[in-house]
Amino acid sequence: MIHLTYQYKLAPTQQQQQTYDEWLETSRRVWNFALAERKDWYKSRACLIDRCSLRGEYVMSPDAPRPSFSSQCKALTQARKVYPELGTANAQMLQQVLRRLEKAFVSMWERGHGFPRFKKPGRLRSLLFPQLGKDPVRGNRVRLPGVGWVKMRLSRPIPEGFVIKQAQVVKRASGWYVMLTLQCDFEVPDILPHGEALGIDVGLSSYLATSAGELVPRPRFFGDLQRKLKLLQQRASHKVKGSNNWRKAHYKVAKLYEYIRNCRQDFFYKLAHRLCDGVGMVFAENLNFKAWARGMFSKHTLDAAHGEFLRILKWVCWKRGVFYAEVDFTGTSQTCPSCGANTGKKELSVRVHRCPECGYTTDRDIAAAQVVMQRGLAAVGQTVKMLGEGLSVGSP
Ligand SMILES: [Zn+2]
Numbered sequence: 001m002i003h004l005t006y007q008y009k010l011a012p013t014q015q016q017q018q019t020y021d022e023w024l025e026t027s028r029r030v031w032n033f034a035l036a037e038r039k040d041w042y043k044s045r046a047c048l049i050d051r052c053s054l055r056g057e058y059v060m061s062p063d064a065p066r067p068s069f070s071s072q073c074k075a076l077t078q079a080r081k082v083y084p085e086l087g088t089a090n091a092q093m094l095q096q097v098l099r100r101l102e103k104a105f106v107s108m109w110e111r112g113h114g115f116p117r118f119k120k121p122g123r124l125r126s127l128l129f130p131q132l133g134k135d136p137v138r139g140n141r142v143r144l145p146g147v148g149w150v151k152m153r154l155s156r157p158i159p160e161g162f163v164i165k166q167a168q169v170v171k172r173a174s175g176w177y178v179m180l181t182l183q184c185d186f187e188v189p190d191i192l193p194h195g196e197a198l199g200i201d202v203g204l205s206s207y208l209a210t211s212a213g214e215l216v217p218r219p220r221f222f223g224d225l226q227r228k229l230k231l232l233q234q235r236a237s238h239k240v241k242g243s244n245n246w247r248k249a250h251y252k253v254a255k256l257y258e259y260i261r262n263c264r265q266d267f268f269y270k271l272a273h274r275l276c277d278g279v280g281m282v283f284a285e286n287l288n289f290k291a292w293a294r295g296m297f298s299k300h301t302l303d304a305a306h307g308e309f310l311r312i313l314k315w316v317c318w319k320r321g322v323f324y325a326e327v328d329f330t331g332t333s334q335t336c337p338s339c340g341a342n343t344g345k346k347e348l349s350v351r352v353h354r355c356p357e358c359g360y361t362t363d364r365d366i367a368a369a370q371v372v373m374q375r376g377l378a379a380v381g382q383t384v385k386m387l388g389e390g391l392s393v394g395s396p
Contacts, residue, residue, distance in 0.1 A: 001183060001184065001185055001187070002183070002184045002186075002188060003165075003181060003182065003183055004159075004162065004181070004182045004184075005179050005180065005181050005182070006156065006158065006179070006180050006182060007177055007178070007179045007180075008142075008152045008153060008154065008155060008177065008178050008180070009152060009153045009155070009175060009176070009177055010142075010150050010151070010152045010153075010169070010175070010176040010177060010178050011150070011151040011152065011153070011176075012147065012150050012151075012176055015147075016147040016148075016150055017176070019146055019147050020127065020146075020147065020169060020171070020176070021171075022085070022089075023089045023090070023093065023127055023146065024124055024125065024127065024171065025121070026085055026086060026089045026094070027089070027093070027094065027097045027124050027127065028119050028121070028123070028124040030076065030086070030094050030097045030098070031097050031100075031101060031118075031119055031124060032118050032119060034067070034072050034097070034098055034101050035101060035116055035117075035118060036118075037067045037072070038066075038067045038101075038105070041064065041066055041067055044064075068102070069098055069099060069101075069102040072098045072101075073095055073098055076091075076094060076095065076098065077091075080094075089146070090127075090129065090145045090146055092129065092130050092131060092145075093127050093128060093129055093145065096128040096129075096130060097124075100128075101116060104116040125170055125171045125172070126168055126169060126170040126171070127168070127169045128166065128167075128168045129144065129145050129166060129167045129168070129169070130166045131166065132144070132145075132164055132165075132166065132167055136164050136167070137158060137164060137180075139154075140152060140153070140154045142167070142178060142180075144167060144169065144178070150178075152178060158180070158182065159182070159184075161184050161186070162182040162183060162184045163182070163183055163184075164180050164181070164182055164183075165181045165182065165183045166180075166181045167179065167180055167181070168181075172254075172258050173251060173254035173255040173257070173258045174255065174258055191317075191318065191321055191322065191323045191324075192323065193280070193281050193323045193325075193380040193382065194280040194281065194323065195279060195280020195281060196278065196279045196280055196281070197211075197279065197280070197281040197282075197283065197373050197376060197377055197382075198210055198211055198212060198275060198279045198281065198282050198283070198373065199211035199282075199283045199284075199369045199370060199371070199372035199373025199374070199375075199376060200275065200282065200283070200284050200285075200313075200369050200372065201285060201332065201365050201366075201368040201369035201372055202284070202285065202306045202309065202310070203365040203368075205351065205365070206218065206365060207219065208271070208309075208365075209363065209365030209366045209368065209369045210275065210366070210369050211337075211366070211369040211370040211372065211373040213362070213366055214366075215363060215365065215366065216271065219263075219264075219267050221263055222260070222263070222264065225256065225259070225260045225263070226260070228256060229253065229256050229257065229260065232249070232252050232253045232256060233253055235249055236249035236250050236252070236253050264305060264308075265312070268308065268309045268312045268313075269312060269316065271309070272309070272312050272313040272315075272316035272317075273316055273320070275313065276316060276317055276320045276322045279322060280322060280323060281322065281323040281324075281325075281376065281377075281380070282313065282317050282322055282323070282324050282325075283324075283325055283326070283327055283372050283373055283375070283376025283377075283379075284310055284313065284324075284325075284326050284327075284372065285326065285327065285328075285329035285332060285368075285372055286326035286327060286328060286329055310326075323380075325376055325379060325380065327372055327375040327376050327379055328375065329372070332368040332371045332372055332375075333345075333346055333353075333364060333367070333368045333371075334346070335371045336353070336355040336357060336358065336360060336367070337360070337367050337370035337371050337374060338355060338358050338360030339355060339357050339358040339360065341355060341356075341357040341358070343355055343356065343357075346364060350364065351363065351364050352364055353366075353367035353368075
């Protein structure tokens with residue numbers, strides 16, 4: 001089974017926009033209410049049983065169960081009978097808000113993400129409809145819950161043999177979009193390792209290095225735009241809250257933010273396609289991004305958004321029929337790709353790999369990419385040649 005997500009720009013009427021704006025606001029309130037309920041439960045159990053906390057005391061029966069997805073769904077169904085604005089919004093969509101909250105708690109428990117936060121007005125920007133009726137797309141129109149047929153720009157056709165499973169409507173600075181999740185039932189054979197291999201190493205000084213000896217520089221546009229964004233944000237923060245100028249300034253920030261996101265994705269897709277040219281296998285490091293981002297390089301690492309790039313690379317490889325695998329990254333910068341000797345830990349300032357055993361000299365990131373390739377080949381059971389045994393790649 002394959003799942004694809006295609007995004008299309010919507011052209012909703014004033015009336016349709018108004019309905020979805022209201023639903024976004026309703027969703028936000030549901031989120032905040034459900035979050036408050038969960039928070040209260042935690043607070044009522046936060047202090048020790050034989051003493052009072054200094055800040056306040058939540059009185060709640062000791063056997064009140066922890067609010068869960070299902071208990072909150074039940075409560076929502078009840079509330080919909082009492083509150084008209086809840087009743088008019090799509091029920092499944094509101095349940096998805098609770099599901100998202102549940103997920104936020106699960107990633108806090110299991111992956112150490114932060115405590116879910118309350119959302120300010122306008123900060124909840126997407127509506128998820130888990131079910132659409134039969135044949136929801138006809139021509140260049142899509143039928144969505146609550147608003148009926150909405151015009152959309154059919155920038156690419158929906159592929160044959162796929163059914164539309166769910167729709168997510170997103171409000172961005174540049175307008176409304178729909179993300180359609182398409183599903184296809186036929187099995188696709190797994191891509192087997194074949195052809196030329198390429199190892200890549202995502203780094204900090206250059207954006208990426210390949211085992212073929214290429215260094216891709218960090219895109220400059222990103223730093224420039226980031227500075228511009230900061231300036232606009234500062235300006236926006238000086239406006240009188242709620243005024244016309246305040247709204248205009250915030251709109252500018254949101255527009256630029258969206259533009260940056262688009263630039264980055266465009267760069268990622270183009271780079272990923274280029275890496276797939278002429279190779280049959282791509283190996284990347286399996287980095288623990290979170291641990292890395294928390295360390296001293298957090299700022300650089302985060303704007304480089306390596307995790308997002310690898311996700312896109314994986315997808316592009318799949319589409320292009322290129323085998324993709326991630327390998328253990330520990331010590332890639334300590335191993336010599338030419339003779340396999342351990343060359344010891346390098347300081348980050350040392351940019352060149354120079355092997356004391358065999359004299360192999362190359363850029364540090366390229367050497368790491370070559371080690372990644374060798375580990376990848378070993379992992380898929382192909383014979384690995386050390387560079388010293390005849391492969392000559394990228395030595396300066
Ligand atoms: Zn060596």
